Amino acid sequence: MNISLIGSGNVATHLAQALYDLKHQIVQVYSQNLKNAQQLASLVQAQPVYQLQELQPADLYLIAVKDSAIAEIAAQLAPLNIQGIVAHTSGSTALDAIQQSSPHYGVFYPLQTFSKAKAVDFSQVPLLLEGSSAKVIQQLDILARQLSTQVYHYSTQQRRSLHLAAVIACNFSNYLYSVADDYLTRQGVDFDLLKPLILETASKIQHHAPIHMQTGPAVRHDQGILDMHQQMLESQPQLQQVYELLSQGIMHLHMSGNKN
Amino acid sequence: MNISLIGSGNVATHLAQALYDLKHQIVQVYSQNLKNAQQLASLVQAQPVYQLQELQPADLYLIAVKDSAIAEIAAQLAPLNIQGIVAHTSGSTALDAIQQSSPHYGVFYPLQTFSKAKAVDFSQVPLLLEGSSAKVIQQLDILARQLSTQVYHYSTQQRRSLHLAAVIACNFSNYLYSVADDYLTRQGVDFDLLKPLILETASKIQHHAPIHMQTGPAVRHDQGILDMHQQMLESQPQLQQVYELLSQGIMHLHMSGNKN
Numbered sequence: 001m002n003i004s005l006i007g008s009g010n011v012a013t014h015l016a017q018a019l020y021d022l023k024h025q026i027v028q029v030y031s032q033n034l035k036n037a038q039q040l041a042s043l044v045q046a047q048p049v050y051q052l053q054e055l056q057p058a059d060l061y062l063i064a065v066k067d068s069a070i071a072e073i074a075a076q077l078a079p080l081n082i083q084g085i086v087a088h089t090s091g092s093t094a095l096d097a098i099q100q101s102s103p104h105y106g107v108f109y110p111l112q113t114f115s116k117a118k119a120v121d122f123s124q125v126p127l128l129l130e131g132s133s134a135k136v137i138q139q140l141d142i143l144a145r146q147l148s149t150q151v152y153h154y155s156t157q158q159r160r161s162l163h164l165a166a167v168i169a170c171n172f173s174n175y176l177y178s179v180a181d182d183y184l185t186r187q188g189v190d191f192d193l194l195k196p197l198i199l200e201t202a203s204k205i206q207h208h209a210p211i212h213m214q215t216g217p218a219v220r221h222d223q224g225i226l227d228m229h230q231q232m233l234e235s236q237p238q239l240q241q242v243y244e245l246l247s248q249g250i251m252h253l254h255m256s257g258n259k260n
Numbered sequence: 261m262n263i264s265l266i267g268s269g270n271v272a273t274h275l276a277q278a279l280y281d282l283k284h285q286i287v288q289v290y291s292q293n294l295k296n297a298q299q300l301a302s303l304v305q306a307q308p309v310y311q312l313q314e315l316q317p318a319d320l321y322l323i324a325v326k327d328s329a330i331a332e333i334a335a336q337l338a339p340l341n342i343q344g345i346v347a348h349t350s351g352s353t354a355l356d357a358i359q360q361s362s363p364h365y366g367v368f369y370p371l372q373t374f375s376k377a378k379a380v381d382f383s384q385v386p387l388l389l390e391g392s393s394a395k396v397i398q399q400l401d402i403l404a405r406q407l408s409t410q411v412y413h414y415s416t417q418q419r420r421s422l423h424l425a426a427v428i429a430c431n432f433s434n435y436l437y438s439v440a441d442d443y444l445t446r447q448g449v450d451f452d453l454l455k456p457l458i459l460e461t462a463s464k465i466q467h468h469a470p471i472h473m474q475t476g477p478a479v480r481h482d483q484g485i486l487d488m489h490q491q492m493l494e495s496q497p498q499l500q501q502v503y504e505l506l507s508q509g510i511m512h513l514h515m516s517g518n519k520n
Contacts, residue, residue, distance in 0.1 A: 005380075006315060010475075019392065034437045038346075040440075047323060053268075066480060066482060067477075067482055067484060067485055068482060068484050070288060072343035075465075080433055092477075092485050092488060101345070111453060111454070111457055112454075112456065112457055112460060113457060113460055113461055113464070113473075113475050114475070115464065115468070115472075115473055115475070116465055116471075117468060118467075118468065120460075124456045125456060126291060126457075127418045150453070150456075152451075152453070156449070157447075158448075158449050160488075160492065161443070161444060161447040161449050161492075162444065162449055162453060162454070164443070164489050164492055164493075165440040165443050165444050165449075165451075165454055166454060166457055167438055167477065167489065167503075167505065168436050168443070168474050168499075168502075169436050169437050169439075169440035169454055169457070169461075170454075170457050170476075171474070171475060171476030171477075171478065171479075171510070172436050172506045172510075173433040173436055173437075173458070173462070173466075173478055174461055174465070174470055174473055174474055174475070175474065175506055175509055175510045175513070176428050176429050176432050176433055176436075177429050177433075177465050177470035177477075177487040178469075178470040178471045178474065178513060179509070179513070180425040180426075181289065181431075181469065181470055181471065182273060182423060182471075182513075183421070183424070183425050183428070184422070184425050187417075187418070187421040189269045189414075189418050189421050189422055191425075193371060193386045193410070193412070193422060194371070194422070194425055194426060194429055195384065195465070195466050196371075196372065196384045196410075197371055197372055197373060197426055197429070197430050197431055198388075198430060198462050198464060198465065198466075199462050199463065200372060200373055200380075201373055201429075201430040201433055201434055201457050201462065202380055202433070202459050202461065202462035202463075203459065203462075204373070204434075205434070205437050205455070206455050206459060207378075207495065208375070208377055208378065209441065210437035210438040210441055211432055211441065211442075212375075212377070213373075213378075213434055214431070214434055214435065214438065215270075215374070215375070215431060215434070216427050216430075216431030216434075217352075217374050217427065217431075218431065218435075219328075219431075220326060221440070222327055222328060224327060224328050225316075225327055225352050227369075228420075229424050230392065231425065232421075232424055233424075238509060238512065239428075241505060242387050242428075242432075242506065242509060243428065245501060245502060245505055246432045246435055246502065247292055247499060249435055249439070249502060250432075250435045253435070253438060253439070253442075255333045257467070259476065
């Protein structure tokens with residue numbers, strides 16, 4: 001396929017490289033910031049552009065920009081009379097947000113966390129598809145299955161639920177890792193010691209329901225430790241609040257009869 | 261070594277099995293609940309006992325009971341005139357809590373999460389040691405290095421800091437996984453789709469500082485998505501509160517100049 005990228009951030013970069021590796025032709029890379037467009041374009045032998053009017057015909061235009069900019073991009077694409085498929089890559093934006101962009105539009109959402117510093121193996125990344133017609137979905141499906149074994153046709157509402165759950169389970173976990181790192185650094189203890197435990201915690205729930213894997217002082221109702229931890233966090237009131245709320249959450253979840 | 265276990269829960273079970281696999285002799289397994297003692301003892305060819313007075317001479321007694329019971333166990337061991345090393349396995353209990361138990365006492369804390377349902381590879385588990393004398397530490401060190409490549413001599417305060425950080429980074433993350441699972445189930449979406457993302461989130465910080473791996477709407481200050489998520493959680497006020505507090509935490513952490 002001839003594919004152009006609209007955007008040059010983490011998602012655009014990883015998708016462009018994965019599609020390029022699959023021998024698709026990356027036609028153009030658009031970014032408002034020409035330098036960013038040039039940087040990504042050079043990696044995938046594409047033409048960098050910084051004005052949407054410069055977009056050439058392509059089979060697929062993938063919009064990978066921040067959510068708040070998607071509708072505006074779609075509005076700017078409207079007068080360009082695009083005949084290819086325009087698909088956004090967002091977890092939370094409705095399919096209809098890009099209705100104006102082309103007669104053929106869809107969603108191509110990779111449920112994964114992308115950082116420029118770290119390569120991603122797409123083969124296990126769930127790809128959630130939506131389309132303005134069965135034909136659009138079919139074409140996105142063919143492309144998606146070249147990238148991944150995990151391809152799903154999901155409604156906007158289902159996709160939004162997954163994205164919210166991903167924020168809770170992943171973005172917030174990463175925040176907790178950061179807080180633990182910061183706390184240990186203040187105590188002169190090496191955060192590296194925690195890394196095997198963090199990995200094991202995420203590995204355990206691959207094959208067991210997380211509610212049955214809960215350990216720690218809150219689920220044991222070990223008030224002595226809970227109190228000691230509150231005291232140890234006395235100089236960090238915001239972290240104290242996080243500790244309190246999540247411990248209460250654990251106790252509440254395990255009291256409501258969910259525990260086996 | 262001749263080793264007896266005081267306790268029959270997750271930590272006792274995994275330690276007993278790992279030491280048994282290393283050809284140490286597991287002499288006895290104590291539990292107040294004889295059935296639990298019998299169950300573990302049968303796995304490691306040990307004698308089950310349900311009264312501390314029945315303990316026979318051993319080189320090492322490992323206490324693996326809940327924190328609140330450790331001091332009482334130590335008090336009950338006091339009159340037994342034990343000559344071997346008595347070591348507890350807790351992250352948060354002071355070394356001195358078991359001072360009465362024997363002239364030779366220490367701490368043998370495996371920094372890992374144990375569930376009976378899941379086997380643990382001890383070789384990468386950090387073992388934190390403390391002892392009443394250099395000789396005790398040395399003997400625990402020899403044993404620890406048979407189990408793991410990650411052996412550290414840490415003070416009670418350092419060990420407590422690590423345990424608190426582990427609660428934050430791991431117990432709380434597992435709670436967030438549970439909450440995400442519960443939420444998706446209510447929405448009729450399969451939690452399995454999140455699993456690769458959860459694993460990738462934990463994998464990323466093995467080689468990168470977590471603060472530099474933060475993604476999601478909060479760190480992007482994407483108010484539109486943050487508001488939509490709050491609305492989607494309207495029927496679950498406690499989860500709404502968790503979402504709000506952790507999102508604020510992310511914004512705060514990344515404003516305080518920690519971001520690269």
